[in-house]
Amino acid sequence: DTAVSQTPKYLVTQMGNDKSIKCEQNLGHDTMYWYKQDSKKFLKIMFSYNNKELIINETVPNRFSPKSPDKAHLNLHINSLELGDSAVYFCASSTLAGLYNEQFFGPGTRLTVL
Amino acid sequence: GENVEQHPSTLSVQEGDSAVIKCTYSDSASNYFPWYKQELGKRPQLIIDIRSNVGEKKDQRIAVTLNKTAKHFSLHITETQPEDSAVYFCAAMGGGSNYKLTFGKGTLLTVNP
Numbered sequence: 001d002t003a004v005s006q007t008p009k010y011l012v013t014q015m016g017n018d019k020s021i022k023c024e025q026n027l028g029h030d031t032m033y034w035y036k037q038d039s040k041k042f043l044k045i046m047f048s049y050n051n052k053e054l055i056i057n058e059t060v061p062n063r064f065s066p067k068s069p070d071k072a073h074l075n076l077h078i079n080s081l082e083l084g085d086s087a088v089y090f091c092a093s094s095t096l097a098g099l100y101n102e103q104f105f106g107p108g109t110r111l112t113v114l
Numbered sequence: 115g116e117n118v119e120q121h122p123s124t125l126s127v128q129e130g131d132s133a134v135i136k137c138t139y140s141d142s143a144s145n146y147f148p149w150y151k152q153e154l155g156k157r158p159q160l161i162i163d164i165r166s167n168v169g170e171k172k173d174q175r176i177a178v179t180l181n182k183t184a185k186h187f188s189l190h191i192t193e194t195q196p197e198d199s200a201v202y203f204c205a206a207m208g209g210g211s212n213y214k215l216t217f218g219k220g221t222l223l224t225v226n227p
Contacts, residue, residue: 031213041201043158043217056214090157096213101146103215105157 120218
């Protein structure tokens with residue numbers, strides 16, 4: 001299946017732990033994104049990479065560190081997890097070529113920090 | 115930076131009625147305006163989009179209008195069906211080169227049978 005995939009789908013962890021979320025796309029896109037959706041459903045961009053280069057870095061605590069080993073993968077590592085980090089994290093991808101910039105979202109990772 | 119306001123936050127209609135969701139944006143350089151539908155527990159999915167050189171676009175029962183002068187755009191859904199029930203997000207892409215999408219806060223649409 002051509003898609004954006006994320007692992008894990010659910011992540012439950014204790015405060016202070018370090019965790020990672022992985023994202024992969026096989027759509028041939030050159031740009032990938034991380035979004036955070038909070039309990040009020042607000043979708044906010046966190047990071048974006050274009051061909052492994054960071055192009056968007058919103059005001060996110062430096063406990064969050066994205067890493068793009070190649071243009072098909074964008075992982076998110078979170079250090080010292082806090083209660084406020086609980087949210088659904090969506091990965092997305094798009095192509096910057098041409099007129100259309102549709103972003104394709106992954107299924108989301110629901111992170112619960114206890 | 116870009117700021118996108120979306121109204122209403124909740125909308126309840128009877129099946130067969132029309133639904134309209136409105137958004138305003140602040141950055142006059144924004145040039146791409148997509149609408150995403152998110153069903154409960156699912157990922158956001160694009161349903162329609164419009165570029166700044168077009169005033170209106172229609173795809174079957176959904177249409178989007180854009181008024182660049184007033185910096186607002188709207189989603190129109192006609193002949194609503196229960197499966198249209200979801201959260202709808204508008205978004206605007208800034209005119210810079212970083213292709214950043216700023217989303218509105220979403221509208222929970224409920225279509226009552």
